[in-house]
Amino acid sequence: MGKNTGFSETGLRRMRDVLTRHVESGKIPGLVALVSRGDETHVEAIGNTRHDGGGAPMDRDTIFRMASTSKPLTMAPVMVLLDECGLRLDDLVQEWLPELADRQVLKRPDGPLDDTVPAQRPITVRDLVTSTFGLGVDLSTMGSPLQAALQEHAVFSQGVVPAPEADEWMRRLGALPLMHQPGERWGYHISHDVLGVLVSRVTGKPFETFLRERVLDPLGMADTGFHVPGDKIDRLPPCYAPHPQTGEFLVWDEAAGGRYSQAPEFQSGGGGLVSTVDDYHAYFRMLLDQGTHGGERILSRPAVQLMTTNRLTPEQESARSALARGAVHVSFGQGQQGGWGLGMAVRTYRGDYAPVGQFGWDGGTGTSAYADPQNRLTGILLMQVGLSTPDPARVIHDFWTTVYQAIED
Template identity: 70%
Template sequence: MDKSNSGFSEAGLRKIRDVLTRHVDSGKIPGVVALVGRGEETHVEAIGTMRHDGGAPMSRDTIFRMASTSKPVTMAASMALLDDCRLRLDDPVDQWLPELAGRQVLKRIDGPIDDTEPARRPITVRDLMTSTFGLGIDLTAVGSPIFNAIFENGVFSQGAAPLPEQDEWMRRLGTLPLMRQPGEHWQYHLSHDVLGVLVSRVTGRPFETFLRERVLDPLGMFRMLLDHGMHGTERILSRPAVELMTTNRLTPEQEAARSTLARNAVNVSFGQGQQGGWGFGMAVRTYRGDYAPLGQFGWDGGTGTSAYADPENGITGILLTQVGLTTAAPAQLIHDFWTTVYQAVDA
């Protein structure tokens, strides 16, 4: 059999490169860096250039914007505080995030932002970790007063204007009513920004400082979750913490709402977001809709990045581009990358 030493076939690795090259040659993707790993071996491809008009060639150390692919990284810092017993999943967040205390909730998600009722209970750490705290990017609310207010108040971090410093950002967030009752509904994105503030306030240190010292410096990025919290001989997170992160935390109703977000954005999704489940900070595959098996976990980024791990096959994969998911091309590339990765697996 045509095998490599990494658990991938040589023919399969060539096909990965050929498909990546075809996307670059199309002119829609200027360049790409991709990594696949299995066991102790990794294989890296760097193809094309950094810009459509040329620029530096892509290399293993090219710097990319991660966008939402950073969500599992933010979550790892939060899970470290759970391991340290400095946070508990069902702690109300009021003591650290007073801006979120005593919340009002919209009576109707498409109603006026002053037509509210009291929240039935406080927001908890668990609500933030599962993206169910009551505010987020919700495609069912596009054009509604609350959706417009999220952008007008400058609390959405992918807006044109830079975000204010964290205390001012939290103040602005606190002026908005919740879209849903705490714990009720999965909504994308904003909970992870709030978690960054929570980590900073619990530790009394800038989020980036704690993240670097506790996660990024010892880790050097990526296979740690597949290895149940270990990186080499050093434990970054406990095994139970990783199991919490990488298993589905949503009810069937919440899963349906999450999947709808992806299916209604089919022009740019091509399967991204349709894994079914959501753990802490990442998707968890609960049904098989393409080549990847159940249990695969990870996430994609709006700037054309993708990172997943697969416990069943022992695979990690990372794909990095500089092209945002405002067009179909990078989503198609991400889809084709994972399709070829799974074809390359040797039993």
């Protein structure tokens, strides 16, 4: 690899050596990493799909459960509708989501479900896309009645209880109060699932169908969707959730016969996608290119700028940072450095090797995808090891540390 390719050979070798060391430690069965800058793309596939070595080697076309790294991609079809004036940011969502009309709001986020006051105003599209509609997963109040109800009713159960189809899911959500007044505070995850239902109702099509027509197919993302078809299932590794104390590899989800082996009842925009490093590279490269791909426009330039600019007030940003510090699955990688755009974190201060402006997100199955406009850089790291121990978070951190050292000016 010669000069002016975007990365130094020494830097790439260091990245490969560091990732290999993590795999050889026995804590991570395998991984696939992609780094791209300018016209140069470099991929490393290291290790095995199974921790006991009985699976196939990791490969560039291995398919991964993206978990919360689904969120940045989920936002794209919403932006398509905003671009085409099928939605407006200040539209009231109750026109399409009547379940969210006439909300009640808890007097205290951790209080009884019936101790409420009326919402001060209706929920808007803007509230949903900025994750400030009033309801979210809050690890600081996980024992509260509302957080327990989100789990019990499979509004957010992390797959422990399968979510029902979209209309029933919305009915269950609508039966619960909000935690905060609309527009007041940032709340994690749930808004992205609601946005999938909103897209479906506005377009009259299943969320995945519209996502595929307007985003996945134009970008050539043939391996991305909400399940893995039978003819590709051998490319999906098992997903592990190591025991928090012993580190023993426990299978959270097998490939064949597992929860991603058939189309789900509910297409979770917040965490339900599967994909590959090349598919996600195509998406983040489109965002770096201000909405274009191969001469075709997927999103408008202003839409991409809106997505990748911090949308939070200082008070909302403080609340998001507090959640990030308290949650294993959102406190690693790059995502804790300040702000939030639409569907993704946006770095508002330099807290480690990456500069201000980097955008993307991480996922609880050991996934990380970010782009950096300043360096024209994309990085994607995919594993299938849940964050029940610190090991996958350390891999992600070390990946980004070595990626930034590998940049050749």
